[in-house]
Amino acid sequence: MPKMIPFTDARTEDEIGGKAKNLALLFQSRFPVPKGFVIPAQTFEHAVQSDQDPYGWVFPEYMRQEIEAAYKKYVQPPVVVRSSCSIEDLESASFAGQYETILNVHFVNLLESIKRCWLSVYQGHAQSYLTQRGSAGGQAPAMSVIVQEFVHADVAGVAFSKNPITGNDDEIIINANFGLGEAVVSGLVTPDVFALSKQRNAIVARDLGDKDCKTILDRYGTRIAETTSQEQSSFSLNDEQLHELRAMIMGIETLFGYPVDVEFAYRHGKLHILQARNITNGG
Structure with missing residues (x-):
């Protein structure tokens, strides 16, 4: 074997x-x-x-x-x-x-x-x-x-090295939520959405999601829990983390040689890359 x-x-x-x-x-x-x-x-x-x-x-x-x-x-x-x-x-x-x-x-x-x-x-x-x-x-x-x-994430989500809706190669789009990334990946929650410019090293836009729930750990597995009112009214990522993600996503895109879709997590302020793949054309 x-x-x-x-x-x-x-x-x-x-x-x-x-x-x-x-x-x-x-x-x-x-x-x-x-x-x-x-x-x-x-x-x-x-x-x-x-x-x-x-x-x-x-x-x-x-x-x-x-x-x-x-x-x-x-x-x-x-x-x-x-x-x-x-x-x-x-x-x-x-x-x-x-x-x-x-x-x-x-x-x-x-x-x-x-x-x-x-x-x-x-x-x-x-x-x-x-x-x-x-x-x-x-x-x-x-x-x-x-x-x-396994990363017990405080904040997690998905980042795209080009805008998956408009196809703009200069825009990095980041979707994030508190807790584990499964609520974002599965579409269960409306996450925070951030747009960053590669060329200008700038945060172009932020859209506060409702983030009404999050995925958290259970004894053996996970479960869905309500987010707090403070989490719902706060952005899940700060400027320093957004710029760190921007540099990381651009580095992964350069390594792979094509636009990428990356799952990430932050635990106690440390960034972890969980998956990376080509941005697909089909569902």
Whole structure:
């Protein structure tokens, strides 16, 4: 069975998928990416081939040991477990939300979370999306799984290195909310929106979102909570953070060589980059 691959060693997209390849590149380029490792696609293929019914599949002992060893060596709990497929985050189609992402995972629920991630390729919404996009005739692709240190964010959101609505290459657009980024990514909340100019190093516009809820930690997982009146009436990011994000997003765009969509989080004032991908043309 293929070995678990830490971000320091991850290279080829066929082995680890596009999302993990991007994270590994950022990590190796010394961007502030939380530590992690990848369970390669060949492990998934071994798993689904070993039993005709993937829902009834059980981890063999040697695979449990490999995953446990990597967990103890490469990350500090809790972690986030998420999919990484070569067909995700393509220019013509983003698979955001089509596969499973499990937050605030501890070792007690790690294997269950990995299996949930694998099995999400068989779920109706992902299969329908594959068929609509004409990918592999709707067949379930081999899936790598990312296990990465979880950031208990005070503020989080998504940044675009060009305006995704107007296509303006000079504008960086940032959507942010208090708490974890899931409320922003899922569209559950109306976030604060900021527009920054690359050339002028200036904050062009700010739009205060209602931010009526936020995603916070639960014991094993997350839950939705109401934001306070002070949070609703305050901007979630200050000028210093906006300028730091501007420089970071421009650096990632330069590294990748194309406009990027970046998920970020602040914890105790420190910036963390959680994901980065091409700004897609399709939903």
